[in-house]
Amino acid sequence: MDAVDEKIIAELTRNARISHAQLGHRVRLSRNAVRQRVERLERQGVIGGYTIVRPSSTRDREFVAAHMLVYRQDRMRGGDVLAAIRRIPEVVACDVLSGEFDLLVSLEARSLERVQGIWQDIAQMPGVRDTVTALILSRVVNRRSA
The missing domain is CATH 1.10.10 (Arc Repressor Mutant, subunit A)
Structure with missing residues (x-):
């Protein structure tokens, strides 16, 4: 470059x-x-994509955001879990972690009921051992949309 x-x-x-x-x-x-x-x-992957960023006031009213920590049965052979998570449209990011939990799944859904449905779907996936979900109450810093 x-x-x-x-x-x-x-x-x-x-x-x-x-x-x-x-x-x-x-x-x-x-x-x-x-x-x-x-x-x-x-x-070259320097530009990874283009996206739409909504103003946060509109986004906050329309979406429920949450982070889900996922622990897989076998972190080295958990590709099926990753493939299934990729197919969930509300998942905006999925990061592989070091430490106790394997994945950090960030999602934005239209309702709390949809967040619960996604949680149930992920928790019941073969290869998922445990999950912890936290709802985002407010966002203090949001540099991704800047």
Whole structure:
């Protein structure tokens, strides 16, 4: 990555919907040169995706957020659990942990009942030994949407 790539990343971070022509103007490259660089950055995994970020006041009213700690029976052979968690649309992140628990599953659902349903589904998965779930009451820092 060079300085131009860094500028492209910065501009896309500010506005991921910016056109290649506008982006090229801002970083002083042609539209085609910018498109090629963006595609290369995507292939290399520097750009991992694009997303929609809702204002937190709207999001807070519409979603119940929770973190679930999951302990698998066999942490080295728990791929089926990971595959099943990937298929749950409300899961916004799943991190493999060191220590007592194996996974930290972060989810956002439309209702407390849906959070409970997801908890039941995960707790009953073959290969899951135990879970601990915590509801998010409020978010003090949210740097992901910045």
